[in-house]
Amino acid sequence: MRGRSVILLSLAALVMVGWLVIWRRSYGYTESTVVRGMERRLASLAAERVKLEGDIRDASSRARLGGVAEKKLGMRVPADTQVVIMPRRKTNETP
Amino acid sequence: MKRPSRLGILHGVLVLFAVALIAKAAREQLIRGEYWAALAKRQHFFSSGLPASRGDILDAGGARLVESQERVKLAIAPNEVREIGGLVRAMKNAGIEERWIRAVQTPGRKWVEIPTLFLEADVAPLLAIRGVHPSAVVNRIYPNTGGLRRITGRIDAKGRALDGIELALDSVLRGDSGSVSLARDKTGRGFDSPDTWGTIPMPGHTVSLTINSGLQEICERALATAVDSLSASGGDIVVMNPHTGEVLAMASKRANPAAIANTAITEPFEPGSTLKPFIAAALLTRGRARTDEIIDTYNGQMRMNGRTITDVHKAARMSLAEVIQFSSNVGIVRFSERLSAREKYETLRDIGFGTTTGIPLPAEAAGTLREPARWSNTSSASLVMGYEIAVTPLQLVTAYSAIANGGNLLEPLIVKEVRSPDGEVVFRARTRVVRRVMPQAVAASMQVLLKSVVQGGTAMKADLVNFEVAGKSGTARRVEGGKYLAGNYTASFVGLFPAESPQYVVLVKLDSPRNGYYGGDIAAPVTQHVIRAALAARDAALDRGGLLGAVRKDTSRLDSLVETPKPEARIAEVKAPIVGADTIDPVIAAPRPAPVAATIPTDTTLRLPVRFRGQVQPVDQRAVPYVAGMTVRDAVRALHAAGFRVALTTGSSLMVLPASGTLLPAGSLVRLQRPK
Numbered sequence: 223m224r225g226r227s228v229i230l231l232s233l234a235a236l237v238m239v240g241w242l243v244i245w246r247r248s249y250g251y252t253e254s255t256v257v258r259g260m261e262r263r264l265a266s267l268a269a270e271r272v273k274l275e276g277d278i279r280d281a282s283s284r285a286r287l288g289g290v291a292e293k294k295l296g297m298r299v300p301a302d303t304q305v306v307i308m309p310r311r312k313t314n315e316t317p
Numbered sequence: 318m319k320r321p322s323r324l325g326i327l328h329g330v331l332v333l334f335a336v337a338l339i340a341k342a343a344r345e346q347l348i349r350g351e352y353w354a355a356l357a358k359r360q361h362f363f364s365s366g367l368p369a370s371r372g373d374i375l376d377a378g379g380a381r382l383v384e385s386q387e388r389v390k391l392a393i394a395p396n397e398v399r400e401i402g403g404l405v406r407a408m409k410n411a412g413i414e415e416r417w418i419r420a421v422q423t424p425g426r427k428w429v430e431i432p433t434l435f436l437e438a439d440v441a442p443l444l445a446i447r448g449v450h451p452s453a454v455v456n457r458i459y460p461n462t463g464g465l466r467r468i469t470g471r472i473d474a475k476g477r478a479l480d481g482i483e484l485a486l487d488s489v490l491r492g493d494s495g496s497v498s499l500a501r502d503k504t505g506r507g508f509d510s511p512d513t514w515g516t517i518p519m520p521g522h523t524v525s526l527t528i529n530s531g532l533q534e535i536c537e538r539a540l541a542t543a544v545d546s547l548s549a550s551g552g553d554i555v556v557m558n559p560h561t562g563e564v565l566a567m568a569s570k571r572a573n574p575a576a577i578a579n580t581a582i583t584e585p586f587e588p589g590s591t592l593k594p595f596i597a598a599a600l601l602t603r604g605r606a607r608t609d610e611i612i613d614t615y616n617g618q619m620r621m622n623g624r625t626i627t628d629v630h631k632a633a634r635m636s637l638a639e640v641i642q643f644s645s646n647v648g649i650v651r652f653s654e655r656l657s658a659r660e661k662y663e664t665l666r667d668i669g670f671g672t673t674t675g676i677p678l679p680a681e682a683a684g685t686l687r688e689p690a691r692w693s694n695t696s697s698a699s700l701v702m703g704y705e706i707a708v709t710p711l712q713l714v715t716a717y718s719a720i721a722n723g724g725n726l727l728e729p730l731i732v733k734e735v736r737s738p739d740g741e742v743v744f745r746a747r748t749r750v751v752r753r754v755m756p757q758a759v760a761a762s763m764q765v766l767l768k769s770v771v772q773g774g775t776a777m778k779a780d781l782v783n784f785e786v787a788g789k790s791g792t793a794r795r796v797e798g799g800k801y802l803a804g805n806y807t808a809s810f811v812g813l814f815p816a817e818s819p820q821y822v823v824l825v826k827l828d829s830p831r832n833g834y835y836g837g838d839i840a841a842p843v844t845q846h847v848i849r850a851a852l853a854a855r856d857a858a859l860d861r862g863g864l865l866g867a868v869r870k871d872t873s874r875l876d877s878l879v880e881t882p883k884p885e886a887r888i889a890e891v892k893a894p895i896v897g898a899d900t901i902d903p904v905i906a907a908p909r910p911a912p913v914a915a916t917i918p919t920d921t922t923l924r925l926p927v928r929f930r931g932q933v934q935p936v937d938q939r940a941v942p943y944v945a946g947m948t949v950r951d952a953v954r955a956l957h958a959a960g961f962r963v964a965l966t967t968g969s970s971l972m973v974l975p976a977s978g979t980l981l982p983a984g985s986l987v988r989l990q991r992p993k
Binding site for chain 1: 380387438460538783
């Protein structure tokens with residue numbers, strides 16, 4: 223009887239270890255798939271960010287806005303007399 | 318001997334079989350184990366390349382000029398698709414071109430590759446369909462401005478660098494590709510597994526340029542306007558910080574849109590009179606002339622070796638200072654006779670002509686500077702007038718920077734620093750003095766002479782009201798097919814701003830302009846516009862604290878009372894046929910110095926005109942009223958009420974020229990453009 227118990231326990235332990243190994247691998251597959259999916263999503267969002275930043279840059283560029291400002295708003299590049307350069311206030315001066 | 322029983326034989330055979338089996342197994346496991354492991358690995362896993370993200374290219378302020386973006390390229394195997402209808406719907410929803418949709422439906426097609434690059438989010442539903450094979454591609458996003466793209470360069474569809482910074486710094490920018498292994502499922506599709514392995518791709522380094530993108534845009538816009546208005550075949554603008562050698566802006570434009578080379582470094586031109594200051598500097602350096610030394614200039618006409626040399630500003634005698642101020646060909650040729658051919662050659666060679674500057678950009682031209690042994694009998698005179706020599710715009714700006722910084726020829730810088738992907742600085746540019754080309758005192762004298770060119774010489778149109786500008790204009794005939802063509806000129810102006818302690822050296826060069834050709838008349842106003850726009854810009858690489866000290870103390874000149882409209886308008890007005898250098902400035906009301914009479918008694922001291930600085934009658938200045946949003950009738954009424962005469966023109970929108978806010982004398986004619 224003792225011998226049979228030992229064999230039974232050994233078999234049970236073997237099955238348990240086998241199950242643990244399979245569970246660990248399955249868990250690994252699932253997690254790595256999730257991680258890869260998130261990495262792809264991150265890359266996709268980063269690509270979209272780059273595109274949107276580029277669009278903003280183009281839309282706010284002088285080449286785009288300058289023409290519009292001059293034609294539609296009548297704006298122009300100021301003469302140098304119209305540009306006032308303020309001297310930097312010294313740190314001990316009060317406003 | 319006992320005969321073995323049949324059972325014994327059977328046992329023996331079984332034992333032998335078992336031994337053979339074990340031996341075979343031992344062989345396969347112990348001897349050929351590695352081979353089988355590798356084979357299994359090949360069958361169960363496959364490796365997929367991971368492209369490295371190419372490094373970004375930034376401007377001096379850290380703004381991204383070029384960056385990489387991961388995109389997806391699709392290939393479809395129609396045979397693997399279970400429901401072709403679903404695939405077609407997904408393709409239509411993703412906005413894929415009709416011809417590719419037709420291609421996947423064509424019977425017999427086994428593989429369809431779509432060359433378009435997609436954002437993964439845009440084609441996500443397609444990626445879930447069996448038979449759709451995506452591959453990651455790193456796409457390069459370039460600035461929209463063509464001028465900047467000439468500097469940054471490009472890469473081709475396969476990621477190979479073609480030109481510009483992309484090519485020059487390819488090894489730094491491209492990074493190291495990685496790879497990932499994926500387990501293969503029964504259908505052959507890859508999936509991640511804890512057993513997989515791979516190498517992480519290393520992104521490329523980030524390269525920061527010395528270019529200021531704000532100033533670059535200003536230059537590109539000014540150049541485009543000038544080239545269009547003057548019907549020129551092209552042009553270049555280069556702006557350099559003369560104290561560091563940093564190229565702050567480098568804009569090029571050609572009428573032919575297919576021309577995408579960075580012509581500011583690849584296309585040499587004959588500089589004409591912009592070369593004269595270097596001959597003057599050589600004379601001063603060697604003590605062969607003084608700036609106030611007067612020489613006969615033969616009323617602006619001289620015959621030499623069977624060739625007639627003429628001046629636009631004709632005078633009987635001129636000092637060296639006036640030779641530069643009024644760009645006298647006769648004067649510079651006469652003064653340069655005090656230099657030997659070898660000395661002239663060495664002067665120009667030392668200033669950097671005839672050799673590349675060393676800027677880290679591909680295809681830089683060295684220009685042309687021939688050895689004296691290869692000169693003809695007219696070469697010596699031609700050379701000092703800026704002919705028979707070819708320089709690139711960058712070489713010329715670098716040479717003028719030497720005058721601006723006190724005599725040091727600097728190596729031009731375009732790359733400011735290089736950082737590794739983890740932010741560590743792996744390279745930082747340092748100002749490098751190539752050689753001293755003139756003593757500091759001579760450079761200071763040259764700055765004074767160049768200031769006189771703008772204050773009362775050939776390039777008054779570059780001047781500003783609040784700041785002094787120095788510079789030199791140049792007008793040179795262009796060669797085509799080995800001959801100088803009549804009416805075909807290169808107009809140029811190199812400006813130093815401000816004249817004292819310059820922060821910018823600006824070169825404007827216009828090729829074959831049709832509506833005017835003198836550098837002082839058409840290139841100088843473009844320089845003025847660039848400087849004005851830079852002053853008004855938030856960040857254009859100007860030290861405003863330094864500019865405070867450069868503000869003109871004396872602004873009592875007549876033209877200080879008159880505002881000039883934007884240069885587009887000025888350039889448009891220059892379209893009227895230009896008779897000569899004495900053409901009346903259509904905008905600045907300050908009196909242009911009258912040219913000295915052609916017949917001046919040779920025994921009198923020549924006094925060339927200087928800019929009018931006396932007391933002026935106060936002028937009733939009025940601001941052009943703001944008319945946006947008004948009806949045409951109200952706008953006319955407002956303009957009349959403000960004391961202006963009105964000329965109606967038609968255009969796309971209601972606007973007034975000069976623009977609202979411009980100060981003009983009462984009674985001036987303003988144009989009101991009404992919508993069609």
